[in-house]
Amino acid sequence: MQKDISCRITSVVLKYIEKEKGRKGVEEYVKKVGLSEEYLKDEHNWLSLNVYTKQFEYAVEILGDKDAPYKIGLFAADRENVGTVFVFVRGMANPYMAYRLIGETQKRFSRVTKAELLHLDSNKALVKSVVFDGHKATKHMCDYRKGIYASAPMAWGLPPALIKEIKCQADGADSCVYEISWINRSTGYMAKAGLAAGILFDIIAYNFIPSFQQLDAAVKPFFVLLIPLLAYLTGKAADLHNTIKTNLVINAEQNEEIDRSMKLLEAKYEELELLNRSLEQKVEERTEELNNSKEELETTLEMVLEEKLKIETIIHGIADGVMVTDKDHKIITINPAAKRMFGNSLPFDQKELIAILEQLSKGGRKAYFREINILNAAGEDTILKMTSSAIFHRNREPVGIVSVFHDITQLKMLDKMKSDFVSNVSHELRTPLSSIKGSVDNMLDGITGEVNEKQQQYLLRIRNNTDRLIRLINELLDLSRIESGRIRLKLSPVLLMDVVRDAAESLIPVAKEKEIEFIIPNEGVAYTVMVDKDKLSQILTNLLDNAIKFSKPNGKVEIHIEKYDADFIKVSVADNGEGIPEKDRERIFDRFYQVNSNSTVKAKGTGLGLPIVRSLVEIHGGRIWVNSKPGEGSKFSFTLPLYNKQQHELEEINE
Structure with a gap:
């Protein structure tokens, strides 16, 4: 607090309120001023001019008397109220001497006001008082000062002096000027x-x-x-x-x-x-x-x-390239392996880094994956798998990206060789298998002659296994085309509910065999997605078929559709089967992986359905995951891009 006015002369306000209104008035006053009673009564403390002027407003409000500041000034003539001031004034022998030293007296108790004696007679004085620049005089403050000036003769038991206001700073004048007249005490x-x-x-x-x-x-x-x-x-x-x-x-x-x-x-x-x-x-x-x-x-x-x-040491020692960028997309760390991979130029610009950081900042995405083709420092064609993760501050604000680059050139070559081999073998196997299936069908139809019951059992077993092999070959060919990039999506705006309903209706006969109920969204769900309709139908059919296979008899399969974020829709297929153990959940999307279950529900499959589904979802720009609890069933969820008409029209114009 600024030390402008001494509490030696302001404590009288508190005492006057206590005299007039008792403790209740004091408590109200102290609460309004915001200072303790002990502080206000301690004459060694000081107040700011702002608090000093405010206290008179509070006094007028509490006492209900607009003349209260003047009366408080008169009240100061009592030794009990301002002991030090009273004794100081009384020691000057008479009012004449008190007014003669008025400037020195005021200086002792105020650092923001100045009093000057303009004229002095035996019983009359002309006094000027000024509030320094940067401070404002108020009418209450001036009235209190007039009361103080009038109270001086009362120290000798004389009547208060008469105060005539010539001008007042509170009214806009440059100073306050008062004419003070008093009655002297008779001497001798x-x-x-x-x-x-x-x-x-x-x-x-x-x-x-x-x-x-x-x-x-x-x-x-x-x-x-x-x-x-x-x-x-x-x-x-x-x-x-x-x-x-x-x-x-x-x-x-x-x-x-x-x-x-x-x-x-x-x-x-x-x-x-x-x-x-x-x-x-x-x-x-x-x-x-x-x-x-x-x-x-x-x-x-x-x-x-x-x-x-x-x-x-670890970063510089690993074979994979590592690069760390800050929030301004400047490289702050790059290891020797990355330098060997890139040479003097990076395989992407700042705009791509900004786009990666934006995608990683969105909820639900922990890592960004991308394959990039570059010429390495030796000038050789190289394929790198780039895995990027956001670096977050404690307040979850992204502050940078850490990217790891793994050379998968050899893996890609081996994968291509494998895909070519699988494709060739599949084509070579599909023709004889189709011939075997046709011959078995002819025999079962009696074209080659009547077959007995035992022969029919063998032929049915041959046909079922042939169908299973044909499905496996078809799925291998699908997977080979997807992985080799030979599959091309025919993207178009599709009403999601139409595809969901068609896929569900195609499997109703299979569901009825196990007395399983289909629960699909109501007609109010109308989202348009930008997808390949046939591939979406393949995704849904595979997931629904799996849900039927692994559901208990008299169970149910539910389809949920909801908005995932501003750009994606989420589709979920839930069953009430035995569920998937935690150790198997991360691997069910791997090729040929099948969950070993002790359940009474046995379902045969190739182990390629879910890998194909995942690949089809990902080439649409979405992702797929599973939530499952043993004994309660499983829920497979995947995201698809929503149709954005304006963006689609813009892309068509650019093409």
Whole structure:
């Protein structure tokens, strides 16, 4: 708080309110001012000018008296209210001296106002008071000052002075000017009374006392002068006695006030000593804490540097390329393997990094995968698998990207060889299998002659296994085409519900065999997706067929459709089968992987359906995952891009 006005002269406001309104008024006043009662009463404390002016507004409000500031100023003439000020003023002998020193007096208690004596007579003064630049005078503040000026004669038991306001700073003037007039206390009246009594005695003696009349003519003048002189001196002695008595009282008051001030100072000193000791103790404790913190910080720093060195050693030692960029997409770390891969130029620009960071910032995506074709530092064609993850701050704000580059050139070559082999073998196998199936069908139809029951059983077994092999070959060919990139999507806006309904209806006969109920969304779900309709039908058919296979008899299969985010829709297929053990959930999308189950529900498959589904979902730009609890069933969910008409039209224009 600014130290503008001493509480020596403001504490009187609190005391006046207590006199007029009691403790309730004091409590209300203290609450409004926002300072404790002890603080306001302590004359060693100071207030800001803002609080000083506000306190008069609160006083007027609490007391309900617009003249309260002036009355509070008059109230200050009592020693009980402002002891130090009262004793200081009273020690000046008379009002004349008090007003003569008004500038010095005001300077003691205010650092933002100045009083100047313009003119002084024995019972009249002209005083100018100014609030310094940068501060504003208020009417209440000026009224209080007038009350203070008027109260000065009251220190000697005289009536308050009369105050005539010439101009006021609160009204826009450059200063406040007051004409102050007062009644002086009579002095030397005992001497005057003695002189008058002596003269009166001379007159009476000269005219009415015979013995005085009979005095010798030479002696009589001496007695005429002596008696008034003795009476005057007696009165003068009485005046001196009264003055000494008054001065003794004033001196006693001053000594008492000095003692009180000394006690207050001693109390303040003791308080400061305690505070000083407390501060010294806190400084020692804080110093010790800082020393401990410094040691801990140094230890932590050593650990961080050690960990950093380990990480740098690991990053620089691994065969895969590693690159770290900050939020401004500047490279802050790149290991030697990445430098060997890229040479002097990166395989992507800043715009691509921005796009990657935006995708990673979206909820639900932990990593970004991409294959890039580059010429390495040796000028050789190289295929890299890029895996990027966002680096998040504690507030979940992305601050950079860490990308790992794995050379998959050899893997791609081997994969292509495998795909070519599978494709060739599949084509070679499909023709004889189709021939076998046709021959078996002819035999079962009786074209080659009637077959007995035993022969029919063998032929049915051959046909079922042939169908299974044909499905396996077809799925291998589908997977081979997808992985080799030979499959081309025929994207178009498709009403999702139409494809869902068609896929479900095609499997209703299979579901009825197990008495399984289909639950599909209501007609109100109308989302348009940008997909290859045939491939979407293949995805849904495969997932629904699996759900039927693994559901318990008299169970149900539910289809859910909901908005995933601004750009994607989520489709879920849920069954109430035995569920998938946790150890198998990560591998069910691997080729030829099948869950070993002790369930009574046995379902045969090739182990390629879910890998094909995942591949088809991913080439649409979506992703697929499974949630499952053993004994409660499984829910397969996948995302598809929503149709954006404006974006689609823009792409067509660009093409």
